[in-house]
Structure formats: C-alpha cells, structure tokens
Amino acid sequence: MKRTLITGAAGFLGSHLCDRFIAEGHEVFAMDNLITGDLKNIEHLFPLENFTFYNHDVTNFVHVPGKLDYILHFASPASPIDYLKIPIQTLKVGALGTHNLLGLAKEKGARFMIASTSEIYGDPLVHPQTEEYYGNVNTIGPRGVYDEAKRFQESITMAYHRFHGLDTRIVRIFNTYGPRMRLNDGRVIPAFMGQALRGEDLTVFGDGSQTRSFCYVDDEIEGIYRLLMSDYTHPVNIGNPNEITIKDFAEEIIKLTGTDQKIIYKPLPKDDPMQRQPDITKAKEILGWEPKVGREEGMRKTFEYFKGLSKEDLEKTEHRDFTTHNKK
Secondary structure (H helix, E strand, O other): OOEEEEEOOOOHHHHHHHHHHHHOOOEEEEEEOOOOOOHHHOHHHOOOOOEEEEEOOOOOOOOOOOOOOEEEEOOOOOOHHHHHHOHHHHHHHHHHHHHHHHHHHHHHOOEEEEEEEHHHHEOOOOOOEOOOOOOEOOOOOOOHHHHHHHHHHHHHHHHHHHHHOOOEEEEEEOOEEOOOOOOOOOOHHHHHHHHHHOOOOEEEEOOOOOEEEOEEHHHHHHHHHHHHOOOOOOOEEEOOOOEEEHHHHHHHHHHHHOOOOOEEEEOOOOOOOOOOOEOOHHHHHHHOOOOOOOHHHHHHHHHHHHHOOOHHHHHOOOOOOOOOOOOO
C-alpha cells in the first residue's frame, strides 16, 4: 500500500485529494492546523483504517513515522479574506512549511508536489497565461504575501529538484469551485452564492469586466493526480480555459438561483488581476487532461451543496471587505 501525506487536508482541495487517494488504495496521512480548514470536510474518513489525521502546523518540524511515497503540500490560506487577515502565516506556510516538507521528502525518498497558483502570474500582461510567462506581480502590495509565498514555493522546490535530485511536481491551480468551499472565504463563487441564498444583492468589484476561468473540483483533482503520477517536473497549469467576465458570471448566478437580486458595484481591490485564463496545452499534451464538467453542470452541483448548509453557516458568512482586516 502506498503511503501519502497531504497537507491542508481539511481544506477544500485537500479534502477532495484525501478522498481520491483513499479511493486509489493509498494509506493517507492528513495534516492541517485548521486555521482555515474544517474537520467536517474529512470526518467521513475518520473510521477508515488507512486514514490518519494530524492536527499540526507545517511551519513547525514535521514528522510522520515510517515510509512515505508521496507528499502533497496543499496547506495555505487561498482566499483574499484569509491571507489579508493572516499575512505572516501565509508567508510562513509558503516558506518554512515548504522547506520543512521538502526536507521530509528528501529524508523519506518521497515524490513531492506543491500546490502553486495562477496568482504567480499576478495581473498578467500575457493572455492566456502559459507556464513560460514569468508574471506581473507587485511584491509589496497586499496580495504579495500570497503571490510571493507561492513563487518562493516554486523556486525552492526546483532548487531541491536540481541540487538534491528530489522527485518533484508543481501544479499551478486556476480558480476551482465545488462542494466544501467555505461560504465565508471571499472568493467569487461562494461569495455570490452566499449573497443569493441570503437574499442580498450581488457585489461586483470594479465594473465587472475582469475575467475568470472556473474549473470544477472533480476535473481539478483528476489533473492534479495525473500530474503527480507523470514524469514531468516543471510547472503545469490545471484549470478550465472557459473564460467569463465577473459581471456576466453574476448574472448567471442570479439566473441559477432563481432570485431577483441586483448587482451592485464597489471599487476594485488593489492589484486585483483583470484577466485570468489558463493555457492548458501542456496538460493536454503531457497528461492527456482537459476539463469535462461544464460550468452549468458544475455550478448546479455547487449550488445544491450550498443550499444544504445550515442557517447558521449562511448567517456567519463574512462579507468581502478587502480594505480592512485584523492584525494577527
């Protein structure tokens, strides 16, 4: 039985990865400090003999007894609300956490994968974004704590690959959605759906002409898994190239939810990217992967999930406010 460590395991993508690797017959060691993750996402796995959960912060020394075949480092705040509230922790998990886990992978002889992001491209001057594009990032802006943490992750991962011969993979994840997203994480889809379910108007930042490309979680997990099992060691974009403006997307949400809310507009946050669309040529050629789930089907499944949440979960949803945040 293969033994796999997944960090950020109680988060959105991490929990789906746990499901996938359990289904593939792996013994899964799930690790999360629950700063943004939720045990509800993985509690269905607790009775399984081949599943172990560690409540641990990977910025501290990481130890897992016995051999490890794979380490997937998916621990990190991933939404603007989160990384604006906890900027230091965001940088630390990208730097110290990655360094700790690379050391563990070297010790165990494990294949190592990091979850990078389309945010390494910043507000892109190249469209769509290819893996060869170096990006346009404001290192000292409010979003820089996340963007630079991820860029450092890629650099140190490739350094371990070149200097120590470590077997590594880098996945650049574009906007992903589906069940288990947090309604209060500030990202576009849960924010819009939460507002719709509470009967609020939908908030669009800027004039809504900025674009995003949304990939359903099942497709994303399949692409991640294929990359991990491939022999390709350089970054690969995994996302859905079907691009849409935020204004048009808000209108789709209103139609999907059957509500009569209006769209209201607020100032665009600093350094918010105006375009986001992956070039997935490499994923197609190297992995034989491309997304299968259309936005209409994926959004319907996601909305059904959110509709099933408790009234308490809906009411505790935070509004997206990118101008004020706590100093913690």
